[in-house]
Amino acid sequence: MLPANVDDTHALLTAGDYLADRSLATAVFLSLELHRPLFLEGEAGVGKTEIAKVLAATLDRRLLRLQCYEGLDVASAVYEWNYARQMIEIRLAEAEGGKSREQLGDDVFSRRFLIERPLLQALEPHDQGPPVLLIDELDRADEPFEAYLLELLSDYQITIPEIGPITAQHPPLVVITSNRTREIHDALKRRCFYYWVDYPSAERELAILALKAPDADAQLSRQVVAFVQRLREMDLFKLPGVAETIDWAQALTQLDVLELDAAVINDTVGALLKYQDDIAKVRGSEAARMLDEIKTALVSGRVGG
């Protein structure tokens, strides 16, 4: 069921409505074939998280998602004991009497009272096969968590002091994403296959829009893509990503817009740009000028579809 070569991987991703470069298909294939995690870095909104979801959907595996934040610790990421039940169990045992202390200890610290969080769930056997484990935004977690993860990703084994080591029979498919707000330690990256997800080209972005915003008018899609590609060449604080392009196209479709004009852009630029400095730079005459250039270019056939 796993793809046998790069072409099959590319076809698999396309079947899941994710249009990838061949370079990304190569990295994904290597990660699946050699059972190593896939490390995706890139700006926000370019589709890093999407890949894990698409893989889970197309390979028919369960998706386990671990969203990282500062202070993420073992209790939220790996396992936690069900303290309330344990306390009740202790009280009941004391009330009934008859259990020795060691017996009570074994009973209270058994799998029954263990709450499994995503990292431990990933090591458990599943019916459909090893799950897809998405570790999202690892750069938000701090260094102690990274060190813990390093151990996990090398052996796929977790040790719970009260129970013992738990090893995965089949290692999960791990996808790690990072927004690069902090440099991840080399020791972790070394175990992974690395890929930098970049903004797509005009043709590919047009194809993505055709898939994700199919109700949009063809002419509108071309203009939207050309406008966003032009914005990415400007000196903005935060360049719009693919997700923003899709949102904008869908918003314009909702407003029944068939063609871009300066007024529409001024009204809806909030779907594309999220910083006031950037909006101030683009709104008004700048947007009108860019739009004119794009329209002449499209008409003369120089740009896009």
Place this chain on the structure above:
Amino acid sequence: MTEFSDASCKHGRLLANIMHFARVLRAAGLPIGPGRVLDAVNAVRAVGVADRDDFYWTLHSVFVNRSPHRELFDQAFHVFWRNPRLLERMMAMALPAFDYPQGMSEQRLRRRLGDAFKSGFGAEGGQQPPATEVELDAALSWSAREVLQDKDFEQMSSDEVARAKSAVARMRLLLARVPVRRYRRHRLGTRVDMRASLRSALRSGAGVIPLERCRRRRRPPPLVILCDISGSMGRYSRMLLHFAHTLATDRSRVTSFVFGTRLTNVTRHLREKDVDVALERISDAVPDWSGGTRIGACLAEFNRLWSRRVLAQGAVTLLITDGLDRDAGEGLGDQVERLHKSCRRLIWLNPLLRYEDFAPRSSGMRAILPHVDDFRSAHNLSSLEELADVLSQAGARHQEGVSQWLVRRR
């Protein structure tokens, strides 16, 4: 095993070349150990060598770890795998110009890569090293368009180093700890540590579950130092960099930048334990010592490229500049505002102005002042201890105070 030996017979040259390629990349600065070379071989075997692009991306996903290395890898790949002998012939003939592979005519070969090819390649794989030492100059080096000056630092005496350390240790302002989201056991904490309570319940005996407590850890926030090294601040460069070095070795998560007409990230250079080596490395790496100042442009570059990467976890920013700007403060206000909004606390240290006489005549200073949280000035800093003292003073200027003072003075 037989499969491997068959493969090595057929693809013997290829495997050896992958190893040589890895060595070239390692000499150029990419951290590639022998384990990665093995990974690369396995990966190439899994994907196959039928397609050149696939081969490129296979090696890329194994050898490249960071975004800045992509460009270096790209150039190295296209030079190496086009024709390894091409480079050797070029070095042997000492051509001043280099016939770049197609698509690379506009770029200069990165200097490190040039060094790596020059030093590492010829001696391996049984190929004859060139008989004479070849100098590769203008074609493979940076083009220098600005007036660049060299900086020569005096060596630090051990007395100076000791005094610097104690001065920094006494500094309270920048070492203030902030609470983080991790907890640790503590008798007087306000939160109950359930796990520890249960474990001690099993130990303690019938009827009682003693409550163990925990409380938040506190940790110094990340620190970003932006230091002006232009002509007007020339006297203080050595002292300020020593200060930055002491801070950087004292705590983790300290990032340092210097700027004059350009912005340079000197964090890695300051990680050297020996302060003299660190300053020497910085003086090699930074080209625009004692030149003009373009604070606005440098801060704009910092905001665009670095702010999201180093200010992310509530960093404290220390801006050390006298505010005198060649561009007369154009656009500076916006950039400082953006910087202020991206960090936890912005502290401005102006080492050239006496506090009592301070009248912000220059437009640069007037542009910066409204956006800082904390302002420190000291006239004629002669030593690092004075600097540390200045930074430890209880804040005479908080933001409200600054704006009221500005109104009064106008």
